[in-house]
């Protein structure tokens with residue numbers, strides 16, 4: 001049996017074992033650790049095959065898994081593939097063709113608008129068809145260059161021959177899989193942060209700049225939004241919290257690398273009263289809430305296959321509890337910044353409507369259409385307390 005059929009058989013066996021209970025990346029890591037026979041080249045090819053398979057969501061491809069693996073590989077790759085060269089050389093020759101051309105070559109009735117089938121649940125302003133089709137492409141890795149380091153970072157990337165595209169004065173797009181941590185002083189000179197996440201900084205310009213703001217980042221994770229806010233204002237009275245201790249440890253390490261020394265941090269469940277935070281005392285609450293992550297599924301395409309819509313309601317309920325509890329902390333005339341990386345209306349506009357019913361006025365709402373830039377799709381709304 002050729003090496004290429006053996007890749008397909010391995011990918012098939014892995015797909016049959018995987019049930020979506022944990023992230024595919026973690027499952028593959030464990031699988032390859034306990035199956036030592038695969039070299040790094042094999043692991044790369046098999047993983048790519050499997051990711052392409054899930055990029056087609058639940059689309060039915062006539063024939064067996066092998067047929068779907070090869071169709072996925074052809075549609076979702078834009079560089080020549082050794083497996084296609086061996087098994088479908090005519091397709092490999094057209095690997096850089098447009099999607100409609102590729103679909104015509106496959107002569108399979110594949111409707112890519114159904115890769116993400118939950119069109120009726122999307123937030124306003126998200127175009128269902130281009131969003132759905134965007135999942136066939138792997139997104140870029142984006143970095144945000146911190147103030148004063150543009151020349152340092154771009155010079156090192158050029159010296160190390162790392163290709164990049166300039167998206168803005170602070171944002172660079174790099175090929176996914178770039179080991180950026182080996183090339184630059186991560187967190188000191190630049191942070192890994194998606195393009196859309198970086199766009200949220202546009203809302204910071206609408207905040208008062210006349211005195212250091214008292215800020216509470218109530219779902220801080222490893223601090224991506226807080227570091228960006230710090231870079232914007234340079235001076236803040238900053239408090240960060242999260243329900244997970246381990247992620248706060250990451251945050252403290254990142255803040256140390258980023259040179260952010262003055263801040264308060266503690267573990268807190270944002271659905272309950274938080275003793276450290278008094279009602280009506282905060283200028284800005286950032287609530288980058290736990291969500292379905294449906295705007296990021298081109299990074300985790302297994303979700304297109306395994307996601308159950310019942311989970312939207314669970315997230316909606318949790319977000320509602322977080323919003324109602326944490327918004328009490330905002331002082332009169334202060335601000336609430338609500339953020340998700342979800343595309344579902346129930347997690348986005350519905351929560352904003354709830355804030356509006358509880359004494360907040362909408363300042364600006366952004367649907368960040370990352371699917372147009374091979375980035376994540378996000379939702380961000382700034383509200384002001386009446």
Ligand SMILES: C[S@@+](CC[C@H](N)C(=O)[O-])C[C@H]1O[C@@H](n2cnc3c(N)ncnc32)[C@H](O)[C@@H]1O
Pocket residue numbers: 218219220221222223224225226241242243244247268269270271288289290291
């Ligand atoms: C989308 S992430 C935040 C990302 C972060 N703001 C950033 O920019 O890197 C959501 C975070 O909410 C936290 N979380 C989930 N449930 C929570 C709760 N009940 N209270 C507080 N934090 C919670 C999760 O642990 C997770 O770190």
